[in-house]
Amino acid sequence: MTKETEYAIEVDKLTKRYGDLLAVNDISFTVSKGEVFAFLGPNGAGKTTTVEVIETIRTPTSGKVTLLGMDVTKKKHDIVPRIGVLPQGFSSFDRITVRETIQYYSRLFCCMNADIDGLIDLVNLKDKAKEQYKNLSGGLKQRLGIAIALVNDPEVVFLDEPTTGLDPRARHEVWEVLLGLKEKGKTVFLTTHYMEEAELLADTVAIISKGKVIAMGSPGDLIERNANYLALTFKSVDGKVFEILRKMGFEPVLDNHKNVEVRVEHTYDVQKILNAIKDAGALYLGLDIRKPNLEEVFLKLTGEALRENPPEMEPK
Amino acid sequence: MNPRIIIANLVVKLLSFSREKTTMFFVIAFPIILILLFGTIFMSQDNVEYHLCVQDLDQTKSSKESINALEVNGNFKITMVHPSINATQYVRDNKVNLVLIIPKGFERSLIRRKFFNDLQASVTITYIYDPSSSSVSTKMDVLNGVLAGVNQELSGMPPFIKSVKKSILTKKYRFIEFFVPGIIAMAVMTLSLFSTVDSETELRQKGIIRKLSTTPITRTDWILSNILYQFTLGVICTIAMLLVSYAVFHVSLHISAWLPAFILLDVFAFVGIGMILTRFAREAQSAAAAANAVSLPMMFLSGSFFPIELMPGFLQKFAKTLPLFYVNEGLRAAMVFEDNMAALRDAAIIGVFAAVVFILGIIATKWEDDK
Numbered sequence A: 001m002t003k004e005t006e007y008a009i010e011v012d013k014l015t016k017r018y019g020d021l022l023a024v025n026d027i028s029f030t031v032s033k034g035e036v037f038a039f040l041g042p043n044g045a046g047k048t049t050t051v052e053v054i055e056t057i058r059t060p061t062s063g064k065v066t067l068l069g070m071d072v073t074k075k076k077h078d079i080v081p082r083i084g085v086l087p088q089g090f091s092s093f094d095r096i097t098v099r100e101t102i103q104y105y106s107r108l109f110c111c112m113n114a115d116i117d118g119l120i121d122l123v124n125l126k127d128k129a130k131e132q133y134k135n136l137s138g139g140l141k142q143r144l145g146i147a148i149a150l151v152n153d154p155e156v157v158f159l160d161e162p163t164t165g166l167d168p169r170a171r172h173e174v175w176e177v178l179l180g181l182k183e184k185g186k187t188v189f190l191t192t193h194y195m196e197e198a199e200l201l202a203d204t205v206a207i208i209s210k211g212k213v214i215a216m217g218s219p220g221d222l223i224e225r226n227a228n229y230l231a232l233t234f235k236s237v238d239g240k241v242f243e244i245l246r247k248m249g250f251e252p253v254l255d256n257h258k259n260v261e262v263r264v265e266h267t268y269d270v271q272k273i274l275n276a277i278k279d280a281g282a283l284y285l286g287l288d289i290r291k292p293n294l295e296e297v298f299l300k301l302t303g304e305a306l307r308e309n310p311p312e313m314e315p316k
Numbered sequence B: 001m002n003p004r005i006i007i008a009n010l011v012v013k014l015l016s017f018s019r020e021k022t023t024m025f026f027v028i029a030f031p032i033i034l035i036l037l038f039g040t041i042f043m044s045q046d047n048v049e050y051h052l053c054v055q056d057l058d059q060t061k062s063s064k065e066s067i068n069a070l071e072v073n074g075n076f077k078i079t080m081v082h083p084s085i086n087a088t089q090y091v092r093d094n095k096v097n098l099v100l101i102i103p104k105g106f107e108r109s110l111i112r113r114k115f116f117n118d119l120q121a122s123v124t125i126t127y128i129y130d131p132s133s134s135s136v137s138t139k140m141d142v143l144n145g146v147l148a149g150v151n152q153e154l155s156g157m158p159p160f161i162k163s164v165k166k167s168i169l170t171k172k173y174r175f176i177e178f179f180v181p182g183i184i185a186m187a188v189m190t191l192s193l194f195s196t197v198d199s200e201t202e203l204r205q206k207g208i209i210r211k212l213s214t215t216p217i218t219r220t221d222w223i224l225s226n227i228l229y230q231f232t233l234g235v236i237c238t239i240a241m242l243l244v245s246y247a248v249f250h251v252s253l254h255i256s257a258w259l260p261a262f263i264l265l266d267v268f269a270f271v272g273i274g275m276i277l278t279r280f281a282r283e284a285q286s287a288a289a290a291a292n293a294v295s296l297p298m299m300f301l302s303g304s305f306f307p308i309e310l311m312p313g314f315l316q317k318f319a320k321t322l323p324l325f326y327v328n329e330g331l332r333a334a335m336v337f338e339d340n341m342a343a344l345r346d347a348a349i350i351g352v353f354a355a356v357v358f359i360l361g362i363i364a365t366k367w368e369d370d371k
Helices: A047-054 A076-082 A098-108 A116-122 A138-149 A168-183 A195-201 A219-226 A239-247 A267-280 A294-307 B003-018 B021-043 B061-073 B087-094 B106-115 B136-155 B175-206 B208-212 B219-249 B258-280 B284-301 B313-319 B323-335 B340-364
Strands: A007-018 A021-032 A036-040 A062-067 A083-086 A156-160 A187-192 A204-209 A212-217 A230-235 A260-264 A286-290 B050-056 B076-081 B098-102 B126-129
Touching: A007 A047, A007 A187, A021 A047, A021 A062, A021 A187, A021 A204, A021 A212, A036 A047, A036 A168, A036 A195, A047 A062, A047 A156, A047 A187, A076 A083, A083 A138, A098 A116, A098 A138, A098 B003, A116 A138, A138 A156, A138 A168, A168 A187, A168 A195, A187 A195, A195 A294, A204 A219, A204 A294, A212 A219, A212 A294, A219 A294, A230 A267, A239 A260, A239 A267, A260 A267, B003 B021, B003 B219, B021 B175, B021 B219, B050 B061, B050 B087, B061 B076, B061 B098, B061 B106, B061 B136, B087 B098, B087 B126, B098 B136, B126 B136, B175 B208, B175 B219, B175 B258, B175 B284, B175 B323, B219 B258, B219 B340, B258 B284, B258 B323, B258 B340, B284 B313, B284 B323, B323 B340
Parallel strands: A036 A187, A036 A204, A083 A156, A156 A187, B050 B076, B050 B098
Antiparallel strands: A007 A021, A007 A062, A204 A212, A230 A260, A230 A286, B098 B126
């Protein structure tokens, strides 16, 4: 019997092994209904394995995964009609047109009244409806994949690296479709290794590294908690700026283009630095001040994780 | 099992097939080309009718009657060589392997023997032949048999043991009528085996199987739709082959319910083998190589192209272990000999084999890839 819960997905102490390889190591998290949840991590971190266990494709080695209140290992036939999946590296039948492909998948779900035209419009493929799959560009193929994932009007949509391998323009086209899903209030489970994608689309981000979830929260929270600094970049500096910053106790970094980047924790440090440069008569052509992004959070967290790894990883 | 899902799959597969010109060629046109090619080559050798060149140096009524007797009793198609031509040169120039020479004085000797009972009277028939030819010895054997009959008749003694030729066939059949059922069996095997292997590996490599595993389609639906698809193609392909065979060679074949039954059994058996192969050979290239390793011995050793009686004994025994042999035999029993009992026996053998490999194929087909 389906248990009513505020969570669309509950993962409790999930572990998945392939022989000796520990792909997912005792992870737990929840995804609320109606939220866009991004699973962020590098290739091989365990994202796809985790999502495929939740999608009922793979069986967990241990732990419990509940989707819409149902155990994924026991209720596959009840779960499948209520979810939509865009698998990693989505592909379809080469010589079948966009419209025929959507119709085919709607028939698999026995959705005889599926709004094929509505789905084609949703993913902006009206002009390509009669085009065979093999003739579509990478971005159009992914958009078709998203339309197929929505063919049964699912409660939870899984999108496994929907923009991997796409050029920036195609990526933005897919993002527009995903933002449309967010507006419709669908629960979306997104795996990606693009930080800006997670930052733009997700309500909650979980960062996974080496099979472990190492941080979770909203993009703002993660940045606030893990990268609470301002990054100042002085452009085309003369030699004095670098020395001034070093003498003030900061750790400036000089790049090949004579730009100096320095991180400060407090806003009043910015004024202090600017005053010191002015007083010394040092020169620079421009100044960028920015808050850190999710990418810097990720680099910081995975770097810490590496340092926290078992002793055999430490240099002897 | 969900019929709607099975039909949806079938429609997609047939649409894909209809848009894939190369596949269409190999599935439909290729077997037809084989029939046209082999049918044309062997039409002149139908019903073991040998071509025989005869030079009549006697040019009498008796010699002409003897030549007619050779045509009728020896089943020879006679070409006359003019008496003025050098027979040895004729063999070389015209690439024939045998010229039979009836000597001058044939009628005179025959009259002396027959009416005057002159036991000294005889004639010497000369065979001018090319020993490099593989069929010439058979021709000479047949000729010797006919001449032995003539000798016996002239000796005046009635034969103690008589033989009578009685064909196992109810009517006269030609090579093409034996060939077409074999090609149908082979074409359906190739279609089912390669199509299963190609589509399963391709769909798996492209990730379509993984996508399908997140939909309500079950493995059983998938496999049954595949069977239905291969069966549909098998029937289309068979109809095309039969139409061409009727139109070009005016074949006389008995069409009954056995034909679709054997096509279906052929499909089940080789889809099952295909599914087992794709379980172990997961890459498209290795799977295709494995399919070739299975299909080539079947094609050449199971009697699709020529009767297994022409093969050495151990190969004949091996042929009888091949599933395609029973499809060939069953189709010929049904279409050529109209022998329902033989067709039933062959159907039972291939049916048991098909059931076993099909069940093994279902077990071998995994959609979850926990590697």
